[in-house]
Amino acid sequence: MSKRWILLYILLLFLPFLLLLLFLPQEPEPETPPGETVTLYRHETGTAQVLELTDYLWGVVAGEMPASYPEEALKAQTVASYTYLLHRKNTIASNPSSDFGHIGDVCDDPNHCKAYLSPAEAILKWGEDWYDASYERIRSAVTATAGKVLLYQGTAANTVFHAISGGMTEDAADVWGAEVPYLVSVDSHWDREAKGFSSVVTVPLTEFCEKIGQTDYTPGATVLTSGGSVATQVLGDKTFTGRELRSLFSLRSTRFTLKIEGENAVFNVSGYGHQVGMSQYGASVLAANGYTYDQILAYYYPGTSLKTE
Numbered sequence: 001m002s003k004r005w006i007l008l009y010i011l012l013l014f015l016p017f018l019l020l021l022l023f024l025p026q027e028p029e030p031e032t033p034p035g036e037t038v039t040l041y042r043h044e045t046g047t048a049q050v051l052e053l054t055d056y057l058w059g060v061v062a063g064e065m066p067a068s069y070p071e072e073a074l075k076a077q078t079v080a081s082y083t084y085l086l087h088r089k090n091t092i093a094s095n096p097s098s099d100f101g102h103i104g105d106v107c108d109d110p111n112h113c114k115a116y117l118s119p120a121e122a123i124l125k126w127g128e129d130w131y132d133a134s135y136e137r138i139r140s141a142v143t144a145t146a147g148k149v150l151l152y153q154g155t156a157a158n159t160v161f162h163a164i165s166g167g168m169t170e171d172a173a174d175v176w177g178a179e180v181p182y183l184v185s186v187d188s189h190w191d192r193e194a195k196g197f198s199s200v201v202t203v204p205l206t207e208f209c210e211k212i213g214q215t216d217y218t219p220g221a222t223v224l225t226s227g228g229s230v231a232t233q234v235l236g237d238k239t240f241t242g243r244e245l246r247s248l249f250s251l252r253s254t255r256f257t258l259k260i261e262g263e264n265a266v267f268n269v270s271g272y273g274h275q276v277g278m279s280q281y282g283a284s285v286l287a288a289n290g291y292t293y294d295q296i297l298a299y300y301y302p303g304t305s306l307k308t309e
Contacts, residue, residue, distance in 0.1 A: 038085065039104035040116060048104045055118075057081055057142045062122050063108070063115030064161070067134035069284040074141035075293035076283050077161070079148045079306070081114060086149060086156035088113065147309040150297055152182050157304050159297075162273025163280050165191045166228055166255030169300065170275040174225035175243070175254075182303045185227040188282040191271065199252050201267040208265040211248045214238060217265065219258050227275060229255040277301065 036053040051059075060081040061067075061074060069077075088106050108116035123131045150157045158180060162169075165188040172183035191197060209215050216236030223231045230242030242254035245267075253271040260266075278300035286296050294306045 038106065041102040041104040041107035043102065043107050043109040043112070053082075054139075054142050054146075056085075056116070058138050059116040059118055059122075060114050061138045061141060062119075062134070063117040064110075065280050066284075067130070067137055069280070070287035071137070071141060072287035072291060072293045072296065073280070073283040074138060075145050076278065076287070076296040077280065078141045078145045079150060079293065079297060080159040080161050080278055082145070082148070083150040083156050083159040084114060087158045090156060145293065149307055149309055150301060150304045151307050152301075152304045157182055157301060159301060160274070160277040161280055161300075162271075162275050162277065164194045164197055164253075164272040165275050165279040165282060166253055166271035167192055168227040168275075169277065169279060169282075170225060170227040170229055170254075172276050174227065174229070174231060175274055175276050182301045183276050184302065185225075186300060186302065188279045188300075190285040191279055191281050193285075194281040196252075196272060197270060199269045199272075201249055201251055201269060203249055203265045203267070205260070205263050205265060208249075212236075212238065212240070217260065219260065222258075225254075227255075229253065229275065233258065 038051050038053055038056040040049045040051055040056060041047075042049055057078055061077050064081065065074065065077045067074070085106055092105070102112070106113045108114070117125065119131065119135065122134075126134075150159055160183065167187075167189050169184075169186050169188050171185045172178060172180040174185075203211075205217060209217055212235055214236050218236055220234030220236075222233050225231045225242075230245070233240050233242065233245060240248075242256075245251065245256075245258075246254050249267060251267055251269050253269055253273060253275055255271050255275065256267045256269040258265060258267055278297070282300070283296045286299065287293075291299070297304065297306060
């Protein structure tokens with residue numbers, strides 16, 4: 001018998017068994033237990049999106065901090081972002097009306113919660129080259145700090161942060177009117193070297209008077225906060241808070257001086273953001289000078305402790 005007929009005979013002999021194995025019900029693979037999830041409210045679309053925690057944290061770091069910052073700064077940002085998320089969850093659980101009117105755990109509006117970018121959104125904003133250079137750097141920071149949370153007296157701290165301080169961070173009581181023991185003014189003078197530290201806003205006096213609601217624009221007494229920002233500014237017969245003027249004239253921070261020059265009101269502004277908590281630029285400088293992420297967090301949130309959940 002030729003080899004060809006022998007092979008055909010063997011194939012026909014075992015064919016029923018092969019077909020049986022092929023069509024037998026397969027044992028399902030065990031499911032991987034789902035990880036912690038985050039319900040993110042997308043404020044521009046008004047929809048809620050459920051994300052894996054690690055994906056959410058990647059998106060917050062991508063949206064909030066330059067990925068070119070040193071690794072330890074990215075880690076500090078990750079822990080601050082995760083801790084803030086837990087703080088928001090705890091706050092909403094104890095006081096549902098504190099959700100800023102949105103559904104979910106947190107939103108992607110930085111004026112309410114924290115910015116967020118998906119990988120696809122980051123590519124659209126910054127391009128493929130940014131993604132290729134940054135994706136793994138951010139993912140590594142998220143992985144390295146998994147479960148790390150900053151606590152104050154056993155509870156997740158309100159780890160707010162900002163881009164650039166005016167040389168000192170601000171006390172929460174001076175900005176929001178409520179004392180928070182770990183949100184106090186600390187030195188961050190190295191921020192003065194940041195690109196974008198200084199900015200100038202020039203406003204025609206006609207527009208200036210319209211926005212302050214009076215024709216008398218004469219600058220009067222200025223009261224400063226402990227961090228050097230404007231607490232109150234007298235203009236004519238009215239007193240404005242620094243936050244009011246920042247909002248009215250779209251200033252980058254409340255650390256400013258105001259002068260009338262000819263037909264214009266001129267604001268010279270220092271820093272960027274509310275200036276409470278961690279300065280992101282400051283974190284990058286400390287990291288570049290050998291500080292580890294836990295040391296950076298301890299510096300900008302004094303009195304807190306870093307724990308693993």
